Structure formats: C-alpha cells, structure tokens
Amino acid sequence: xxxxxxxxxxxxxxxxxxxxxxxxxxxxxxxxxxxxxxxxxxxxxxxxxxxxxxxxxxxxxxxxxxxxxxxxxxxxxxxxxxxxxxxxxxxxxxxxxxxxxxxxxxxxxxxxxxx
Amino acid sequence: xxxxxxxxxxxxxxxxxxxxxxxxxxxxxxxxxxxxxxxxxxxxxxxxxxxxxxxxxxxxxxxxxxxxxxxxxxxxxxxxxxxxxxxxxxxxxxxxxxxxxxxxxxxxxxxx
Numbered sequence: 001x002x003x004x005x006x007x008x009x010x011x012x013x014x015x016x017x018x019x020x021x022x023x024x025x026x027x028x029x030x031x032x033x034x035x036x037x038x039x040x041x042x043x044x045x046x047x048x049x050x051x052x053x054x055x056x057x058x059x060x061x062x063x064x065x066x067x068x069x070x071x072x073x074x075x076x077x078x079x080x081x082x083x084x085x086x087x088x089x090x091x092x093x094x095x096x097x098x099x100x101x102x103x104x105x106x107x108x109x110x111x112x113x114x115x
Numbered sequence: 116x117x118x119x120x121x122x123x124x125x126x127x128x129x130x131x132x133x134x135x136x137x138x139x140x141x142x143x144x145x146x147x148x149x150x151x152x153x154x155x156x157x158x159x160x161x162x163x164x165x166x167x168x169x170x171x172x173x174x175x176x177x178x179x180x181x182x183x184x185x186x187x188x189x190x191x192x193x194x195x196x197x198x199x200x201x202x203x204x205x206x207x208x209x210x211x212x213x214x215x216x217x218x219x220x221x222x223x224x225x226x227x
Contacts, residue, residue, distance in 0.1 A: 036218075041220075042220055043119075043205065043218040043219050043220040043221055044158070044205065044207075044218040045218075046215065046216075046217075049215065090157050090158075096171075097160065097163075097171035097172070097173065098170060098171035098172070099170045099171060100148075100160075100162075100163035100165075100169075100170035100171020100172075101146075101148075101163060101170075101171075101209075101213050102148075102160045102163070102171060102173070103148075103150075103158075103160060103207075103216060104160070105150075105157030105158050105159070106157055107156060107157050108155075108156070108157050
C-alpha cells in the first residue's frame, strides 16, 4: 500500500521569500507523485507530477518538486512566494485499488503568505 | 472546453435521508472517480468508474454506491445519511484509467 506524509500542517512565509512544503512517501514500487493545490471554495488543481522521468519536476506558477528516492521525499518549493499562493497544498501518490487507479492524499499543508 | 462539472454545489440533508450527487466529466474522458473530503483532511478515494464499470472501491460502507452512464457522466448515491457524511464530495475525470485526473469544484453536503 502507498501513503504520503506531509510534515507540516501549516507553513507561513513572507511575500517574496522562498516556500518549502515537505512530503515523504511510502510505496512498494516506483511511485507516481503529484502536488495539488486547493484554493478556498474551489476544486483541486494539479501543480506538477512525477512519473519516473526527470527527478526535478517543474510545475505551474513557478513551483518545483524534487524526487529523492534515497530519502523517500518529494518536497515542493518556490523561490519567491506571492500572495496568490496562499492555499492548501496536497501531496499525492497514485496506486492501484483493485483495477482502479487510486490517488492517496496527504493531510494537507495550509500555506499562509504574509505581506 | 468545459471542465468537470458537479451538481448541486451545496446541499443540506437530514439524517437518514438519501442523496444523489452528479458529475459530468470533461468531454472525451471515460473515467470518473469520486472522493470524499472531510473538513481539515485530504480527500479519500470512494470509487473509480471506467467504461461504465466499477474498477475499484475505497473503504466506504455499502451505503455509498455509484454508477456511470453511457455518456460517461456519473452519479454518487448515499443512503441512510449520517452526520459524519458531511463533507465535500469531489469528482475527478481522466481520459482513461491511468491518466491525469482533473477535479471538479465539488458538492458540499451538510447532514443535520
């Protein structure tokens, strides 16, 4: 079975400073990993995905994530936070449930961006 | 192109009642999955339907059921509602079983 652990439930940064949201995963095989963002009263939007190609993955809105197999980590970063980045972020691993493709979500990290 | 659309956006039901939630996938997408997101938690997998057949089910009781129609739209049904069923129900569509999932904005269900 696969799982993800988001190490921080809340992260607060100042506008213009770097963002780091931490995620560790557990999977018995080479995983597919994703980061999704959820703004208030909106659905989930895919930021980026790792599917065993390059270990450094670039996503939308300046976000990146690095897959580190030795550390079983997939941390999300952004060099400079904007106010519009304030939202809930979910680290997600994809796996099989029967013949279904199941996404397993972490518990989320609430990002606050201070002016 | 329209994204994934869900209806209704909000719903209030009484304990013991039945509810039906609807989802229209992105045009051309054949897979629909349902997720439950309780306040303060990440979404949890309920079902995936692909080509109108259930492909897998999460750890949810039999009160939860779903179906997919020939046009690939889907309904999620919940019987005998409990207070704990209050949540945001999210629908995701993908072109096939394994490809990227696109989420709708969800249906907020409140059980009183």
